[in-house]
Amino acid sequence: MTKRKQNQASEFSIPRSDVLKIINAASEVSIEMPLRNRTLVGLMYWCGLRREEVATLDMRDINADQKTLTVTGKGRKQRTIPIKPELLSDLQILLQGRKIPRDRIEEGKRVHVPAPVFLSARMKPGVQKSIDPTAINRVVKAAAEHAGVKSPNPDRLNVAPHLFRHSFGRHWLDSGRDLRVLSAILGHESIATTVNIYGTPSQKKIRDEYTTFLDVAEVGA
Numbered sequence: 271m272t273k274r275k276q277n278q279a280s281e282f283s284i285p286r287s288d289v290l291k292i293i294n295a296a297s298e299v300s301i302e303m304p305l306r307n308r309t310l311v312g313l314m315y316w317c318g319l320r321r322e323e324v325a326t327l328d329m330r331d332i333n334a335d336q337k338t339l340t341v342t343g344k345g346r347k348q349r350t351i352p353i354k355p356e357l358l359s360d361l362q363i364l365l366q367g368r369k370i371p372r373d374r375i376e377e378g379k380r381v382h383v384p385a386p387v388f389l390s391a392r393m394k395p396g397v398q399k400s401i402d403p404t405a406i407n408r409v410v411k412a413a414a415e416h417a418g419v420k421s422p423n424p425d426r427l428n429v430a431p432h433l434f435r436h437s438f439g440r441h442w443l444d445s446g447r448d449l450r451v452l453s454a455i456l457g458h459e460s461i462a463t464t465v466n467i468y469g470t471p472s473q474k475k476i477r478d479e480y481t482t483f484l485d486v487a488e489v490g491a
Contacts, residue, residue, distance in 0.1 A: 282423045283437040283472070289315050291417035292410070292429070299412040302391050307409045309360045310388050310401070314434035316354045317341075318456045321431040325403045329370050329385040332361060343457040351455050361387065371398070406431050439468050444475045 293315065297308035310324050319327075323341050331340045333350075337358055340350045353361075364387070371383040386400030393399045407430070414420070414429035421429045435456070442452050453464035471479070 282421075282433065283440040284419065284422055284429075284433060286437070286441055288417070288419045289434060289437055292413045292419055292434075295417035296409060296413035299409065299416050300391075303389075305360060305364050306388055306401075307413065309357065309364055310406060311410060311413060311434065312354075312357050312360070313339075314431055315438050316357055317351055318435050318438040318452075320344075320435060321403050321406050324388065324431075325401055325406060327387040329365060329368070329387055332358075332365075332387070334358060334362065341457065344459075347457060347459075349454065349457045410434075439464075440472055443468050444472055444478075 293308055293311050296311040297304035300307050313319050313324055313327075314321070317339060319341060320343065323343055326342060327339070331342075332353075333340070337353055337355065338350050339353050340348055342348050368385075370385045373380050373382050375381070384398070384400065386398055388401040390399040390401050390405065407428075410431050411428045419429060421427065421433070423430075423433075439452055439456060442455075443449065449464055449468070450461055452468070453461045456464065458464045458467075
């Protein structure tokens with residue numbers, strides 16, 4: 271990631287209120303799969319997942335007892351992260367009645383059979399096909415338009431899925447939480463990557479901190 275893109279990553283986020291509008295709108299833009307849409311958008315924000323990580327999420331990756339997800343990110347690197355209880359509940363409802371298929375044997379070798387969490391709207395009977403990443407783009411675009419939320423990036427006409435991940439990171443740090451924990455949740459290769467992307471405080475954070483400083487200074491004067 272170039273320095274310009276890193277700066278954009280930290281700049282282009284949206285308020286949590288707008289994120290929630292889009293998450294709620296995601297269930298209203300499709301008659302076929304409203305819960306699927308709302309849940310996958312929710313995961314991109316509340317768990318900081320990449321679009322491809324959502325698309326490839328497997329039923330085996332969900333640990334309901336521990337309330338965690340095992341996410342396979344870039345370079346097949348895995349990380350285990352907590353999941354919001356409401357999201358876990360949505361996932362359980364979404365997966366109700368679905369079974370994890372057994373691996374099959376082909377030419378004497380065990381072949382892994384995926385059990386995708388988020389299914390494509392276009393599937394042949396008896397075949398579980400995962401949602402295509404481009405379909406996630408369409409869901410996000412439609413939900414954002416329905417919610418009346420525009421892209422903060424002047425170079426992008428539509429709200430992009432990655433915006434939720436960046437907004438999660440920005441909101442996490444603006445609330446004063448640990449940078450190292452954020453790095454682990456996002457699955458960055460090193461904390462230096464997280465610093466490069468989110469190390470510069472947002473304008474809102476600068477204003478809030480400055481206001482707090484003034485308030486303290488006046489009390490002590």
